[in-house]
Amino acid sequence: MTALVLLEFDDSGIKQPSRSAVAAATALGEVHALVAGVDLGAASAAAAKLPGVSKVLVAESAALDHLMAEQTAALLVALAQGYSHILAATTAVGKNVLPRAAALLDVQPISDISAVVDADTFVRPIYAGNGMATVKSSDALKIITVRAASFDPVAVDGGSASIEAVSVGDLPGLSKFVSAELSKSERPELTAARIVISGGRGMQNGDNFSLLDPIADKLGAAVGASRAAVDAGFVPNEFQVGQTGKIVAPELYIAVGISGAIQHLAGMKDSKVIVAINKDEEAPIFQIADYGLVADLFVALPELAAELERS
Amino acid sequence: MKILVPVKRVVDYNVKVRVKTDGSGIETAGVKMSMNPFDEIAVEEAVRLKEKGVVTEIVAISMGVAQCAETIRTALAMGADRGILVETDADLQPLAVAKLLKAIADEEKPGMIILGKQAIDDDMSATGQMLAALLGWSQGTFASKLSVEGETLTVTREVDGGLETVALKLPSIVTTDLRLNEPRYASLPNIMKARKKTIDNKKPADYGVDPAPRLTTIRVDEPPKRKAGVKVASVAELVSKLRNEAKVI
Ligand SMILES: Cc1cc2nc3c(=O)[nH]c(=O)nc-3n(C[C@H](O)[C@H](O)[C@H](O)COP(=O)(O)OP(=O)(O)OC[C@H]3O[C@@H](n4cnc5c(N)ncnc54)[C@H](O)[C@@H]3O)c2cc1C
Ligand SMILES: Cc1cc2nc3c(=O)[nH]c(=O)nc-3n(C[C@H](O)[C@H](O)[C@H](O)COP(=O)(O)OP(=O)(O)OC[C@H]3O[C@@H](n4cnc5c(N)ncnc54)[C@H](O)[C@@H]3O)c2cc1C
Numbered sequence: 070m071t072a073l074v075l076l077e078f079d080d081s082g083i084k085q086p087s088r089s090a091v092a093a094a095t096a097l098g099e100v101h102a103l104v105a106g107v108d109l110g111a112a113s114a115a116a117a118k119l120p121g122v123s124k125v126l127v128a129e130s131a132a133l134d135h136l137m138a139e140q141t142a143a144l145l146v147a148l149a150q151g152y153s154h155i156l157a158a159t160t161a162v163g164k165n166v167l168p169r170a171a172a173l174l175d176v177q178p179i180s181d182i183s184a185v186v187d188a189d190t191f192v193r194p195i196y197a198g199n200g201m202a203t204v205k206s207s208d209a210l211k212i213i214t215v216r217a218a219s220f221d222p223v224a225v226d227g228g229s230a231s232i233e234a235v236s237v238g239d240l241p242g243l244s245k246f247v248s249a250e251l252s253k254s255e256r257p258e259l260t261a262a263r264i265v266i267s268g269g270r271g272m273q274n275g276d277n278f279s280l281l282d283p284i285a286d287k288l289g290a291a292v293g294a295s296r297a298a299v300d301a302g303f304v305p306n307e308f309q310v311g312q313t314g315k316i317v318a319p320e321l322y323i324a325v326g327i328s329g330a331i332q333h334l335a336g337m338k339d340s341k342v343i344v345a346i347n348k349d350e351e352a353p354i355f356q357i358a359d360y361g362l363v364a365d366l367f368v369a370l371p372e373l374a375a376e377l378e379r380s
Numbered sequence: 381m382k383i384l385v386p387v388k389r390v391v392d393y394n395v396k397v398r399v400k401t402d403g404s405g406i407e408t409a410g411v412k413m414s415m416n417p418f419d420e421i422a423v424e425e426a427v428r429l430k431e432k433g434v435v436t437e438i439v440a441i442s443m444g445v446a447q448c449a450e451t452i453r454t455a456l457a458m459g460a461d462r463g464i465l466v467e468t469d470a471d472l473q474p475l476a477v478a479k480l481l482k483a484i485a486d487e488e489k490p491g492m493i494i495l496g497k498q499a500i501d502d503d504m505s506a507t508g509q510m511l512a513a514l515l516g517w518s519q520g521t522f523a524s525k526l527s528v529e530g531e532t533l534t535v536t537r538e539v540d541g542g543l544e545t546v547a548l549k550l551p552s553i554v555t556t557d558l559r560l561n562e563p564r565y566a567s568l569p570n571i572m573k574a575r576k577k578t579i580d581n582k583k584p585a586d587y588g589v590d591p592a593p594r595l596t597t598i599r600v601d602e603p604p605k606r607k608a609g610v611k612v613a614s615v616a617e618l619v620s621k622l623r624n625e626a627k628v629i
Contacts, residue, residue: 139518161540162540164506164521165522166509168506168509168510170513171475171506171513172475172512173513177473178506196397197503198603199399201603203597203598207594208594243518244519244549245548246544249545251541252542299559320628321622321626321629343609355608357608359610359626360611361610362614369615
């Protein structure tokens, strides 16, 4: 049994969610990894160092540059022969590409798995994580997206896989990348950070999010938000944590001015330690917080920044 | 152009769902059901495109038990023109839904199909992408903005690092993200008018599709419960606990 994992990468190497997908794949058997796009030298070298990966397939083509669904799914279909599983992380790319490839191969994909039971059987959260469904696939080929927060990523080195170029056949010309507005931040990515501090509607406006900055800087934390804060335009969409945003499971999650709706909890309740700062002592977030501070955030945040600065 | 909007009947997002004690699934008996919130956004977008004159007809489609007709009525009250109900008691998984939708698209020949980015019950986030594949169409998933110009659909997508804009050749599949629009509430007169709009009643067999599931749910468990912790009296106590007790900072 051999699994193929579609990797995502940037200038700093293979992205952490993809390394979690590799970790899930190693539970299934031999692992091959796929990097696609242009200028793949560094990415294929980085992929070859991932522990557990025995072969790296390199698909070089300008048409694959942004891992657009139409082209990348066609590539996966061309490579599928001989694999028992095809995996990717549950990211914007994984969610966009894998179901498309699955339909082309007449496979029912298995989305966002949080555990591998055996080669056919997986656990996945349903209803915003209020149920954990154990599902068994009857398809010969399994196509799977992996909840990165549920699998410890493999290390960035230790492996020594072979590297093999694959030929990229005709790819559909249905779609074109136009532009991206990606936020530039010195902070760690939300899904990779050891500590996350998130603001909600209680922050009142975008400017007040700067109250989180000194704390995030001091702790090396990523900044997140509730949907209400994103919808109100306080912060951009990529900050959203929750059922329909990003799923995070850091060592420490600090929720500030967030009430604790089911949809928000779905994105953070697997964090190791949860802190809630909220002025309403009845707020549901306190039901899952390890440490709750009933306080006005406009008083508590500057105090917290000062307290962290002090020691 | 004509637009199809698949709308799914799901447990209302406000309901705190419970796992059945025998572990066979989620308790849905007597629970409030509504249109999947992302599908409301899809219907709204279709209605706005019609108001702008880009779209001439909106067909709302739902698949599942007979009560899915109510979900279609909601779409009709928001401004869809007619409905198609594909009635079945089978557990429809995205592959089957996508195959049925493909068969309907082959008959209806729409220029665009707008779906939700995910259904909030099964959280698969798969159907739109699969339908695009089966039709051989382009796909603009997780859309927060779209515009049509001639044969090109421009979609701004919510991706992990921010926003991405793609140009798609029509016909095309769109799946809606939260920020695409704010769905309207149906007015009473429109609810009345919707009663007179037609809903075609079909079965999966009418489309030659076998809806048999490929995934079997072996069991559904409660997620591990988190216990409420302690309240701290001050910021200083909080920092001290994080440092000395939890040892996370
Ligand atoms: C289809 C769908 C998908 C959704 N997906 C998501 C998702 O992915 N992520 C998500 O987060 N939500 C999601 N939601 C929305 C969710 O239901 C809630 O509406 C949202 O999480 C509420 O955000 P909030 O806690 O910031 O705001 P509120 O619920 O308004 O809470 C604000 C909190 O701030 C506190 N507060 C106010 N002022 C202060 C102050 N000065 N000091 C201290 N505390 C203060 C209040 O006591 C209150 O508890 C979704 C909803 C739907 C329908
Ligand atoms: C009450 C209930 C209980 C269920 N229990 C289980 C279970 O225990 N195990 C199990 O495997 N499955 C179960 N299912 C079926 C499961 O919900 C299907 O897998 C589902 O149809 C597809 O997944 P999704 O809706 O998450 O797809 P997604 O890909 O997330 O849906 C995206 C979009 O596709 C469209 N769409 C999807 N389905 C339909 C539809 N039927 N009609 C119209 N448009 C649609 C909508 O526009 C939707 O926004 C249950 C369904 C219901 C309603």
